[in-house]
Amino acid sequence: MDQSDDGRxxxxxxxxxxxxxMDAVERASLVAGRGIEGNANQGGWRQVTLISKEAWEAAExxxxxxxxxxxxxxxxxxxxVDLRQSRDRVIGLGPxxxxxxxxxxxxxxxxxxxxxxxxxxxxxxxxxxFGVVVTGGVLSVGDRASWVEAGT
Numbered sequence: 588m589d590q591s592d593d594g595r596x597x598x599x600x601x602x603x604x605x606x607x608x609m610d611a612v613e614r615a616s617l618v619a620g621r622g623i624e625g626n627a628n629q630g631g632w633r634q635v636t637l638i639s640k641e642a643w644e645a646a647e648x649x650x651x652x653x654x655x656x657x658x659x660x661x662x663x664x665x666x667x668v669d670l671r672q673s674r675d676r677v678i679g680l681g682p683x684x685x686x687x688x689x690x691x692x693x694x695x696x697x698x699x700x701x702x703x704x705x706x707x708x709x710x711x712x713x714x715x716x717f718g719v720v721v722t723g724g725v726l727s728v729g730d731r732a733s734w735v736e737a738g739t
Contacts, residue, residue, distance in 0.1 A: 593667060593668075593731060593732070593733040594665050594666050594667025594668035594731070594732040594733060595665065595666055595667060595729060595730065595731060595732055596663060596664070596665055596680060596681065596726060596727070596728055596729065596730045596731075596732050597640050597664045597665060597666050597728065598611060598656060598657075598663070598664040598728060599611070599612050599613070599614065599615050599662065599663055599664075599726065599727075599728055600612070600657055600660075600661065600662055600663075601615060601623055601625050601626050601662070602626050602627045602628070602660065602662075603625070603626075603627060604627050605627045605628075607627060609657040609660055611657065613727060613728050614725055614726065614727040614728070615662075615725070615726060616723070616724070616725050617635065617680075617683045617685075617720045617722075617723045617724060617725075617726060618720060618723045619720050619721060619722060619723040620634075620719065620720060621634060621720065622634030622635060622720060623635060623662055626662065632688045632689070632717065632718070632719060633688075633691075633717040633718075634685075634717075634718065634719050634720050635662050635663060635685050635717065635718055635719075635720060636660070636661040636662045636663070636691050636715055636716070636717045637661060637662070637663050637664075637665060637670060637678070637685070637687075637691075637715050637716045637717070637718070638656065638659050638661035638663070638664050638665075638670075638691075638714070638715035639664070639665055639666070639668065639669065639670045639713075639715065640656075640664055640665065640666035641666065641667075641669075642670065642671075642708075642711070642712065642713040642714075642715070643656050643659065643664070643713070645711075645713060646704065646707040646708050646713050647707075649707045650701065650703050650704065650707045652701060654700065654701045654704060655700075658697070658700035658701065658704065659697070659708070659714070659715065660696065661691070661715050663680060663726075663732075665678075665680075665732040666732075667732070668732050668733065668734070670687075670712050670715055670716045671711055671712040672712065673687045673712075673716050673734075674687055674688065674689050674690070674716075675687065675688075676734055677721065677734070677735050678718070678732060678733070678734055678735065679731065679732065679733050679734070679735040680726045680730060680732050681724065681725070681726035681727060681730030681731065681732075682722070682724035682725070682726070682730075683720065683722050683723060683724045683725075683726050684720075684721040684722040684735060685718040685719065685720055685721060686718050686719050686721050687716045687717070687718040688717055688718050688719060689716065689717060689718075690712050690714065690715075690716055690717075691714045691715040691716055691717050692709075692714055693705045693706075693708035693709055693713075693714040697714075
């Protein structure tokens with residue numbers, strides 16, 4: 588899939604506390620330079636974490652199991668947008684923009700969710716991407732997701 592393809596936001600999760608549960612929400616407020624309002628992670632380079640629905644489905648296929656996507660502990664699931672090799676690209680999420688800073692590497696917590704999930708998420712950026720909020724606003728499930736420009 589080409590990185591210019593338009594996609595959509597399929598799910599949004601907010602993490603109330605470090606290592607806490609991921610709460611599914613229909614909309615979330617992104618604050619420039621901070622992250623998702625009410626999310627445990629604020630500031631730094633990991634203000635928002637993203638996962639691709641297609642990459643998640645590929646991981647499930649390699650596992651031979653269905654696993655709740657919230658197990659990945661990402662904030663936003665997109666479909667129709669290829670996150671691979673997206674460092675320094677800007678993604679539009681509804682009215683918001685996020686500068687991708689890198690690949691989210693799967694950690695040992697993945698195997699706590701399902702044995703083998705960490706390895707299934709390892710290849711081809713299947714674990715997703717993380718970035719910083721450039722333009723804040725309210726994003727909603729169903730909003731458009733697309734690459735808007737090359738980053739700096």
